[in-house]
Amino acid sequence: MTALERRYRRLLLAYPRQYRAAHGDELLEVLLESADPGRNVPVLREVWGLLVGGVRSRIVHLATGSAWEDGVHLGITAVAAANLAELLPYAGAVPLWTLLSALALLAVLRGRLAVAFPVTLVAGVKAVAVAGGWQAFEPTLLPVYPSALTGRALFEDSSPFAVACAYAVVLLGLLVLMSRRRQPPRIRSWWWPAAVVAVAWAGPRWMEQDTMFPISLSRIVAEAAAFGLAIAGCYLARDHRWALASGIYLLVRSVELTVHADALSRQHLAYWGLLTVLALGAASVPFRRRRHCLD
Numbered sequence: 001m002t003a004l005e006r007r008y009r010r011l012l013l014a015y016p017r018q019y020r021a022a023h024g025d026e027l028l029e030v031l032l033e034s035a036d037p038g039r040n041v042p043v044l045r046e047v048w049g050l051l052v053g054g055v056r057s058r059i060v061h062l063a064t065g066s067a068w069e070d071g072v073h074l075g076i077t078a079v080a081a082a083n084l085a086e087l088l089p090y091a092g093a094v095p096l097w098t099l100l101s102a103l104a105l106l107a108v109l110r111g112r113l114a115v116a117f118p119v120t121l122v123a124g125v126k127a128v129a130v131a132g133g134w135q136a137f138e139p140t141l142l143p144v145y146p147s148a149l150t151g152r153a154l155f156e157d158s159s160p161f162a163v164a165c166a167y168a169v170v171l172l173g174l175l176v177l178m179s180r181r182r183q184p185p186r187i188r189s190w191w192w193p194a195a196v197v198a199v200a201w202a203g204p205r206w207m208e209q210d211t212m213f214p215i216s217l218s219r220i221v222a223e224a225a226a227f228g229l230a231i232a233g234c235y236l237a238r239d240h241r242w243a244l245a246s247g248i249y250l251l252v253r254s255v256e257l258t259v260h261a262d263a264l265s266r267q268h269l270a271y272w273g274l275l276t277v278l279a280l281g282a283a284s285v286p287f288r289r290r291r292h293c294l295d
Helices: 003-012 017-034 044-062 067-090 095-109 113-132 160-180 192-200 217-237 241-259 266-294
Strands: none
Touching: 003 017, 003 044, 017 044, 044 217, 067 095, 067 113, 067 160, 067 192, 067 241, 095 113, 095 160, 095 192, 113 160, 160 241, 192 217, 217 241, 217 266, 241 266
């Protein structure tokens, strides 16, 4: 195997495994035949084309099966990740409930809906109780003090209603998916735990220190990146599953912001406006793509 062939094979890893199995050898043969004699490194145009083509093929490959079922599953995955992010900075104080929330997210990621539902229900009851200052299951010393990831007590800037809404959306989505049972949910990427850490981190700060319901810059960047990927997926695959997932997550965040309506600043409104514009973009780009194809 020549050095050029090895480099082409590495670039072809951008494509899904099924695509490589069906067309990889043929594509590699075309690339090698069209290469200049003596060349050991692919030209930049070919590198860019293979990488973009691989990403596009992966996105199109994901747009299979029921769009609305997959969109609901992806949406509740995002909300479950956000629920875990709320507890993660307090893992030292409430290790059992943080572990239950992590198990709930893991079950959702792996498509184990029957396991995810009771675990999410138990974790949700405890989270709502802590947010309301009540005791549920084992006694918990309130307030729950934070670790290095944040500087506020657990649910200090939230309310039982907002916390209950987040867990209720996950539970309702699980019930809907379990009632269908046409096909098992798609197994999600292991990048979700990394997103949980980014959302849980309270820095870098971009709001005033005494702001009620602060939102960290790291969370905004992570959410904006996820919504941007949703737009790319909707555009390339002409599929609305990512728009549906974005709408589910935006609904939960909108409820949380509405609860704090009397304390919202222009920065909060700009944050909500950014997510709303991105979600609307994800919902609209498939139609624009279809019109372009018809023309």
